[in-house]
Amino acid sequence: MSTRSDLSSESAAPRRTRVRWNIFLLMLLLISINYIDRASLSVAMPIIAEEFHLDPAMQGLIFSSFFWTYALMQVPGGMLADRFQPRIIIAAATIGWGFFQALGALATNWFVLVLSRLGLGFTEAPIYPAGGKLNAIWMTQHERARGATLLDGGAPLGAALGSIVIAWLMTVFGSWRMAFIVAGVGTILCGFLAWWYIRNTPREHPSVNDAEASYIEAAHAREDVAAPAGSGSGRWLEYFRYRSVWCMCLGWMFFNVVFYGLLTWLPNYLFKVHGFDIKTLGGASFLIFFSGFVGEIVCGWIGDKWLSRGGRPNVVFRTLFGIAALSATVSIFLVAYVKDPVLVVALLSSTLFFLRWCGVYWAIPSILAGRERAGFLGGCMNLAAQFSGVSVPIIVGLIVQFTGSYFLALMFFAAAGLALFVCSAAIDYSRKLPV
Numbered sequence: 042m043s044t045r046s047d048l049s050s051e052s053a054a055p056r057r058t059r060v061r062w063n064i065f066l067l068m069l070l071l072i073s074i075n076y077i078d079r080a081s082l083s084v085a086m087p088i089i090a091e092e093f094h095l096d097p098a099m100q101g102l103i104f105s106s107f108f109w110t111y112a113l114m115q116v117p118g119g120m121l122a123d124r125f126q127p128r129i130i131i132a133a134a135t136i137g138w139g140f141f142q143a144l145g146a147l148a149t150n151w152f153v154l155v156l157s158r159l160g161l162g163f164t165e166a167p168i169y170p171a172g173g174k175l176n177a178i179w180m181t182q183h184e185r186a187r188g189a190t191l192l193d194g195g196a197p198l199g200a201a202l203g204s205i206v207i208a209w210l211m212t213v214f215g216s217w218r219m220a221f222i223v224a225g226v227g228t229i230l231c232g233f234l235a236w237w238y239i240r241n242t243p244r245e246h247p248s249v250n251d252a253e254a255s256y257i258e259a260a261h262a263r264e265d266v267a268a269p270a271g272s273g274s275g276r277w278l279e280y281f282r283y284r285s286v287w288c289m290c291l292g293w294m295f296f297n298v299v300f301y302g303l304l305t306w307l308p309n310y311l312f313k314v315h316g317f318d319i320k321t322l323g324g325a326s327f328l329i330f331f332s333g334f335v336g337e338i339v340c341g342w343i344g345d346k347w348l349s350r351g352g353r354p355n356v357v358f359r360t361l362f363g364i365a366a367l368s369a370t371v372s373i374f375l376v377a378y379v380k381d382p383v384l385v386v387a388l389l390s391s392t393l394f395f396l397r398w399c400g401v402y403w404a405i406p407s408i409l410a411g412r413e414r415a416g417f418l419g420g421c422m423n424l425a426a427q428f429s430g431v432s433v434p435i436i437v438g439l440i441v442q443f444t445g446s447y448f449l450a451l452m453f454f455a456a457a458g459l460a461l462f463v464c465s466a467a468i469d470y471s472r473k474l475p476v
Contacts, residue, residue: 057253060246061179064239065191068172071135071235072195073202074228075165076304078142079107080203081224082158083308084323085217093151097309101438104305105431106155111162112427118167119174119420123413126241127171127178134171135232137164143225146218166423169193169403173419177407178242181260183349185404190341193400197333197393200304204326212320261412277417280410285468286418289405290425292362292464296399297429298457299369302450303329303393305434310447315382325386333393340365340398354408354470358401362465365398370458377451399461409474 082089082104090100122130141160148154172192180188210220240246243254280286311317311325340361347357372392379385406418437450 073199076199077203084207097442101435104434107158107162108430114166115424116420119170119416122171122174122416130171132236139228146221170420174416177412177415186344187341189403194337201330208323288464288467294425295457295461297426332390333397336394337397337400358470366462368395374455
């Protein structure tokens with residue numbers, strides 16, 4: 042009788058809601074919009090460069106300006122997310138960058154355009170650290186790779202859609218300025234959507250049932266038992282006593298050397314070297330960056346499934362990141378020697394497919410720092426990436442201007458891919474740091 046009773050009560054138990062996945066689908070949307078807005082300048086740059094009479098070096102400077110304030114706000118943004126919780130930070134950031142995206146349409150010269158990009162970088166900066174904090178709070182240990190790739194998958198998806206959306210808006214309105222305004226207003230509306238739906242903890246969300254909240258809390262409790270005694274109570278800077286933190290930051294920096302380099306210069310490369318027009322450019326860019334989105338989601342699924350079946354974290358993450366770095370390096374190296382436009386697009390798609398496996402890096406802050414400091418450590422990681430954002434557009438612009446070729450720029454990206462491999466292999470993914 043007791044067995045039947047137990048089975049009956051178990052079958053009658055309510056199924057877990059899946060609000061945590063809905064929240065990360067919303068984060069995928071927000072990050073996608075983030076990158077649509079960010080990529081809009083890259084798509085419009087061939088026309089803006091003619092209107093404002095910009096040489097490659099000046100174009101590189103304008104691309105770089107976004108990252109000056111974006112880098113400045115990474116760690117403060119992460120600390121704000123730790124202190125005030127992610128909901129308000131995500132909503133405010135989204136509304137803010139929508140405003141500056143629309144404001145860029147008013148630029149009449151390169152200086153005003155730079156000012157709008159500085160504002161865009163300042164307001165976009167907190168979204169990733171706050172998203173990393175959200176991943177630590179809402180996801181269990183065996184769900185964070187998928188949470189990380191949904192969060193970061195917005196980067197290639199937004200870059201892919203940005204090429205199509207901005208190119209389409211420019212075609213429909215016959216103006217890059219109207220394209221910027223429409224993108225900015227849409228972003229502001231999504232900021233209000235984020236405030237309406239996101240909550241800081243599962244228990245606060247009106248759509249989360251007790252089964253889902255208890256499931257998350259039980260997983261976090263098991264994770265906390267395994268954490269080193271006293272972790273989360275030390276000083277912030279003590280994290281930098283550990284090799285894993287440095288390698289995490291450097292690995293993410295080298296990853297972004299390649300990604301930011303392609304994000305900012307890919308349209309110009311295809312336009313100048315392979316003769317793509319605006320419509321063809323939009324389609325090719327969509328294919329290339331959408332391949333990155335698919336690769337990122339695939340890696341997140343593989344990582345979580347492998348871990349849930351008993352895979353050791355060091356084996357899982359080092360294998361995935363190793364395959365990603367080496368495959369992307371080989372693909373981008375070959376691009377430098379290929380002349381056929383179709384094959385170039387195929388190789389660049391392969392580069393992005395494997396490179397974006399490293400979106401799982403956004404699971405590392407919660408592995409190393411836990412829920413208490415995930416925002417801070419995520420901000421530190423993304424700050425390191427912004428050294429790439431600041432320098433790479435300028436470096437590539439100078440290389441192109443002084444050599445008249447993209448060959449050395451592609452070799453530069455290949456070298457960064459090898460450095461990404463080394464850094465990823467040196468991280469210890471198996472334990473929370475005793476800080």
